[in-house]
Amino acid sequence: MRVSKAFIPTVKETPGEAEIPSHKLMLRAGLMRKVASGFYEYLPLGQRVILKVNQIIREEMERAGAQEVLMPIMTPAELWQETGRWQKYGKELMRVKDRHERDYALGPTHEEVITDMVRRELKSYKQLPMNLFQIATKFRDEVRPRFGVMRSREFLMKDGYSFDVDDAACDKTYWIMFEAYKRIFKRCGLLCSPVEADSGLIGGSFTHEFMVMADSGEAAIAWCQACSYAANMEKAIGVPSPSAVSQAASEACVPVDTPGKYTVEEVGALLKLPPSQFIKTLIFLADGKPIAVLVRGDHEVNEVKVQNALGATELVLASPEKVMEVTGAPVGFAGPVGLKGVKILADNALKEGHDYVTGALIKDKHLIHVEIGRDCAAPWYNDFRSVKDGESCLKCGKPLKIVRGIEVGQTFKLGTKYSKSMKCVYLGEDSKDHEAVMGCYGIGVTRTVAAAIEQHNDAEGILWPISLAPYQVHLLLLNPAEPEVAKAADQFYEDLKKAGYEVLYDDRTEASxxxxxxxxxxxxxxxxxxxxxxxxxxxLIEIKRRREKEPAKVPVAQVLDKVREFAAEEWKLCTH
RNA sequence: CGGGGCGUAGCGCAGCGGUAGCGCACUUGGUUUGGGACCAAGGGGCCGUGAGUUCGAAUCUCACCGCCCCGACCA
Structure with a gap:
């Protein structure tokens, strides 16, 4: 493509609306423009990148045995009512009425539609397994669209659904998809790690999120570079640093004055004791009922873990008034000793330590020489805290890092959640009806494009992985006014195209x-x-790799060889 | 939905009661041409919308709309 004829509106100044590198660069490089909050239009360069991602996905999905379909964006309300998600989904589900006042939803995901499609055709176990996917526009009326295409309301997604005869067969499919996903992101040139995650609204028994490591990511992940253990903070488990005191206190537990000192840091400074010798006590309301959660002074409570362990639907930190009511003291002086009438949960890390300091349930007083089990009943121990940066990995003992990640894909084993409520059944070898066992697998296509830029950029612009680059070679004619130079460049344009490269040829006469x-x-x-x-x-002709600072100068006759050599090196970075 | 901020030329911004401005971009002519060239001449605005205050409003007041950030939420 000649730049003189191309629609590639680059911009020197950064539009004010953009916050993160990918958003700024997608606007500046002319990949897309915003139409309204959360809606974008893709210009030729952006569309070329999307098509490359789509192609990689198609190839890998087909390699893994899935077949491509296409479903409508408008979906009838009845299907959502069948599974109860018409009520449960909330405002994110964009509801619309047609001219006959019939209810529809713009599809945010297609479990209901595909299950309906399959159940109408599925008769015998002989038709299984079935694995279908589509690449289509999704619509979610996000509370707050942000970061450009990273969290938009309309976006392109690959969503796939598998149907198997039983649990074991579904597991097998799940792991085939899991491997396909690893290949897809590798081929996109992304450093991406599957992490164990929570299954959320879609539901199901287990799930992985595929996270692209990038500082601007919205999710925090505990990650071990040594053994590649990675888990969402909601799930991550680490080995805590040793407790401050390893021997039981011989003295009895006694109150000390700590006037006006509320936090672990303040009381620690006053008593000259490390935070890890403290028991931090937080009062929560779990579905309205007060509970106390104990963690070590240097640790933080992980609310998702607490909520999941309790099976509660709602967990909120208690108000100061409620804390007063439950503990009999203002916020800052809660402790397990003498605490009555509430369920007490304690993090595992507290089990090892001794001689703790904790709130005395009296204003301006703390207790020292506290022994759990001696001074208060043994609580319910479990993993209730968030992993800290630098803690040891549970699997290999090397330090864990807390990094940020962008979720570009997620795989779920759904089980029979949808096939049961929607009666997606087949006749088995035993001549009886069985529910199909399902899995579902999503990839945010447009988000993957943004994530690629997030991971590959510098102060000057984007550094495309060659597999996603809109063009592989950018040919620059530096002196268009000189006929012999222009002639040489024109020739390279033809030669490079003939050699099979996608070439963007900057032939503009007006640009310096x-x-x-x-x-x-x-x-x-x-x-x-x-x-x-x-x-x-x-x-001599200069050939420059975007990732290198200096160009290579090669004789005219060797240009194609050098391009081939560099391109091969770039492709190595995107090969599974 | 709570908190904060911003709407002035295509983009980035200034002006904050008295004739609408700057830089970039754009058009024309000329000179340039290896890291976003220079000179000259131009074009382009319901100052987000509506109501008020005022002799007079981009500027003050109120309402609405849009956009951005933080939070809550999120396959």
């Missing part, structure tokens, strides 16, 4: 060399070929 360099850095094609009078005089 410097302008073209800046545009090339911004657009981020992995390779650029620079044809100028300076080099041409000596018979």
């Amino acid at each position: 060399a410097g302008f073209k360099f800046k545009d090339a850095d911004l657009l981020g094609m992995p390779l650029s070929v620079r044809v100028g009078s300076r080099g041409l005089k000596e018979g």
Whole structure:
């Protein structure tokens, strides 16, 4: 494509609305424009990247035995009512009425539609397994769209659904999809890790989120580089640092004055004791009932873990008034000793330690020499805290890092949740009806594009992995006014195309060399070929990799070989 | 939905009671041409919308709309 004829509106200044690198660069490089909050239009360059991601997904899904279908974006309310999600989904489900006042939802995901489709055709176990996917526009009326295409209301998603005869067969399919996902993201040139996660609204028995590591990510992950253990903070388990005191206190537990000191830090400073010798006591309301959660002074309560352990639907921190009512003291002086009438949960890390300090349930007093089990009843121990950065990995003992990640895909084993409520059954070998066992597998296509930029950019612009780059080679004609230079560049354009490369040819006569360099850095094609009078005089052409600072200068006759060599190196980074 | 901020030229911004401005971009002519060139001449605005206050409103007041950020929420 000649730049002189292309629709690639690059922008020098950063639009004010953009916050994170991918959003800024997608606007600046002319990949997309915003139409309204949460809606974007993709310009030619953006669309080319999307098509590349789609193609990789198609190839890997087909390799894994899935078949492509296409479902409507408008879905009838009755299907959602069958599974109860018409009520449960909330405002995110975009509801619309047609001219006959009939209710529909714009599909945010398609479990109901696909289950309906399959149940109408599924008769015998001989038709299973069945694994179907589509790449289609999804609509979710997000509370707060942000970060450009990272969290938009309309977006492109690959969603796949599998149907198997039983649990074991579903597991097998799940792991085939899991492997396919790893291949897809590797081929997209992304550093991506599957993490154990919570299953949320879709429900089901187990699930992985595929996270692209990037500082701007919305989710925190505990990650071990040594053994590649990775888990969502809601699930992650680490080995805590040793307790401050390992021997039981011989003295009896006694109150001390701590006037005006509420926090672990303040009381610790006053008593000259480390935070890890404290028991931090937080009062929560679980479905309205007060509970106390104990963690070590240097740890934080993980509310999702508490909520899941209790099986509660709602967990909120108690108000100061409620704390007063439950503990008999203001916030800051709660403790397990003498605490009556509430269920007490304690984090596992507290089990090992001794001689603790904790609130005395009296204003301005704390207790020292506290022994759990001696001074108060043994609580319900479980994992109730968040992993801390630098803690040891449970699997290999190496330090865990807390990193941020962008969720680009998720795999769920659904079980029979949908096939049961929607009666998606087949006749088994035993001549009886059985519910199909389902899995579902999503990839945010447009989000993957943003994540790729998030992971591959510098101060000048994008650095596309060659597998996603809109064009593999950016050819720059530096001196368009000089006929012999222009002629040479034109020839390279033809030769490179003939050699099978996708070439963006900056043939503009009005743009200066410097302008073209800046545009090339911004657009981020992995390779650029620079044809100028300076080099041409000596018979040399510059070939520059976007990731390298300096170009290679090669004789005219060797340009294609050098391009081939560099391209091969780039492809190695995107090969599974 | 709570808190904060912003709406002025295509983009980035200034102006904050008295004739609507700057930089970039755009058009024309000329000179340039290896890291976002220079000179000259131009075009482009219901100052988000509506109501008020005022002799006079981009500027003050109120309401509404839109957008952005933080939070709650999130396959």
